[in-house]
Amino acid sequence: MNRYLWPLVIFVGVSLLLWRGLSLNPREIPSALIDKPAPTFSLPTLHQPELAISRDTLKGKVWVLNVWASWCVACLHEHPIISQLSGKIDLVGLNYKDTRSEAIKWLEQNGNPYNVSAFDQAGDVGIDYGVYGVPETFVIDQVGKIRYKHIGPVTQEDLDGKLIPAIAEIRDSGSKG
Amino acid sequence: MPLVSPAKVEIVQFETVEEQALYKKLINELRCLVCQNQNLADSNAELAIDLRRKVKGLITEGSTYDDVVDYMVSRYGDFVMYRPPFNQSTIFLWLSPAVLLVLTFSVVIFRRRSAMDQNVSSNFDQSQHAKVRELLKDTKDQN
Numbered sequence: 280m281n282r283y284l285w286p287l288v289i290f291v292g293v294s295l296l297l298w299r300g301l302s303l304n305p306r307e308i309p310s311a312l313i314d315k316p317a318p319t320f321s322l323p324t325l326h327q328p329e330l331a332i333s334r335d336t337l338k339g340k341v342w343v344l345n346v347w348a349s350w351c352v353a354c355l356h357e358h359p360i361i362s363q364l365s366g367k368i369d370l371v372g373l374n375y376k377d378t379r380s381e382a383i384k385w386l387e388q389n390g391n392p393y394n395v396s397a398f399d400q401a402g403d404v405g406i407d408y409g410v411y412g413v414p415e416t417f418v419i420d421q422v423g424k425i426r427y428k429h430i431g432p433v434t435q436e437d438l439d440g441k442l443i444p445a446i447a448e449i450r451d452s453g454s455k456g
Numbered sequence: 457m458p459l460v461s462p463a464k465v466e467i468v469q470f471e472t473v474e475e476q477a478l479y480k481k482l483i484n485e486l487r488c489l490v491c492q493n494q495n496l497a498d499s500n501a502e503l504a505i506d507l508r509r510k511v512k513g514l515i516t517e518g519s520t521y522d523d524v525v526d527y528m529v530s531r532y533g534d535f536v537m538y539r540p541p542f543n544q545s546t547i548f549l550w551l552s553p554a555v556l557l558v559l560t561f562s563v564v565i566f567r568r569r570s571a572m573d574q575n576v577s578s579n580f581d582q583s584q585h586a587k588v589r590e591l592l593k594d595t596k597d598q599n
Contacts, residue, residue: 310533311529311530311531311532312530312531315530318531376502402502402503402506403510405506406510406531407531408531409532411489411490411503412489412490
């Protein structure tokens, strides 16, 4: 019995592994930053270069950092979804490797859901946040810890099923540790 | 190995040969996260260019190999390393070749042994043995 059963067992095992591999998204890299303090930054705002915004500007609040750019096609898809958060939570844009004029024009055309956008022309803050694909969305808690990260465009399902529940949970529980 | 010739990469000059060598080592070992099957040295994606610039900046500031790796891993996770580190989540990855090797050998040895055992201890019972002896005796007599 053994002799004939073993190849079958191995075949099923390998099949299961491969099947699982098919359903994994290689672009979804687990963030090293979850539950770590959000990297500090200080950047000029998009609309008023003389004004600076930093991580600690929003200390004590739960807020969302959304990385976007006018050259990013997926950001346009995400835009109406992210805009639903406007007014419900402090929503900060991180305008990533963009030009000021293009970015402002993009917001005028598509609407500006952000309380404020930080202007990261060189992409250095992006590197600090481990950004490798725009758009990316971070939820940061009251003490400045990153509690949730979404890579790629947020869909309606992501918003209703993941992002909003994550925000609610952080608001309820306060900060961990 | 990349099938196409590597993208043209900007020339980076360092003050010392050691720094140059460290830079070369690092950009060969760090992954470009946008184009996942390329390292920083091979890729001309925006992010790869930025990360190369970052690596250069860190080295110029006096960072060691470990400093730069720590910097990248704390932001992008272990995935940024082409050679995954040995830790809890990669233990299976690192040990599976050895485990498979040992498993294969044990199976081979086990099967050999049981095959040999089968030769020695036949399934014949006492009366069958007697019968065989009888038959063998007959053939001897015929000769």
